[in-house]
Amino acid sequence: xxxVTQTPKHLVMGMTNKKSLKxxxxxxxxxxxxxxxxxxxxxxxxxxxxxxxLSINESVPSRFSPECPNSSLLNLHLHALQPEDSALYLxxxxxxxxxxxxxxxxxxxxxxxx
Amino acid sequence: DxxxxxxxxxxxxEGRAANLPCNHSTISGNEYVYWYRQIxxxxxxxxxxxxxxxxxxxMASLIITEDRKSSTLILPHATLRDTAVYYCIVRVDGANSxxxxxxxxxxxxxx
Numbered sequence: 093x094x095x096v097t098q099t100p101k102h103l104v105m106g107m108t109n110k111k112s113l114k115x116x117x118x119x120x121x122x123x124x125x126x127x128x129x130x131x132x133x134x135x136x137x138x139x140x141x142x143x144x145x146l147s148i149n150e151s152v153p154s155r156f157s158p159e160c161p162n163s164s165l166l167n168l169h170l171h172a173l174q175p176e177d178s179a180l181y182l183x184x185x186x187x188x189x190x191x192x193x194x195x196x197x198x199x200x201x202x203x204x205x206x
Numbered sequence: 207d208x209x210x211x212x213x214x215x216x217x218x219x220e221g222r223a224a225n226l227p228c229n230h231s232t233i234s235g236n237e238y239v240y241w242y243r244q245i246x247x248x249x250x251x252x253x254x255x256x257x258x259x260x261x262x263x264x265m266a267s268l269i270i271t272e273d274r275k276s277s278t279l280i281l282p283h284a285t286l287r288d289t290a291v292y293y294c295i296v297r298v299d300g301a302n303s304x305x306x307x308x309x310x311x312x313x314x315x316x317x
Contacts, residue, residue, distance in 0.1 A: 199247075
């Protein structure tokens, strides 16, 4: 199984809502990532988890809160978002963070903030 | 990480080879060249990577110049499904080996 799954596929939320994005992999990978991709732009790294610990936070606003409950799951909790946060949110995983391990990406969650 | 430069777009005919160039003139000795692609509305997909030797797998070939300042990704027989944005990324092998995507090149395969 070389698949990274993300739910939901689409999400529309208001600026006062709280919602969560979910990512799952069953490849035994120990590194998981969140990326943000605006329309017609390349993906930008947000967070890296390595062995269930947050390793990298690319100065992401606190209205985005990641969580790694176990080695297979990665969540992104959203609260008080702005319309400019509307984007495709991509999850990825790799065997390890260190080294040149291939990253496997999920299909993304397309988020619209009204 | 060293930056890469790619043309914004190119096209090729179905069944022909697609040669996608990438410049990475400031690449360091411990930096690898990676290629990922992103088909519309999907997540990026790993294609191939190399250090200095040419590499080939079932998807593509990677040709790196001797001075390592540029490389070419070759899709030997492009199909319509190869239409995508192709990202050339230079990546260090080490503790901080994150992927930093540039603008990429949009390949359009025409029938």
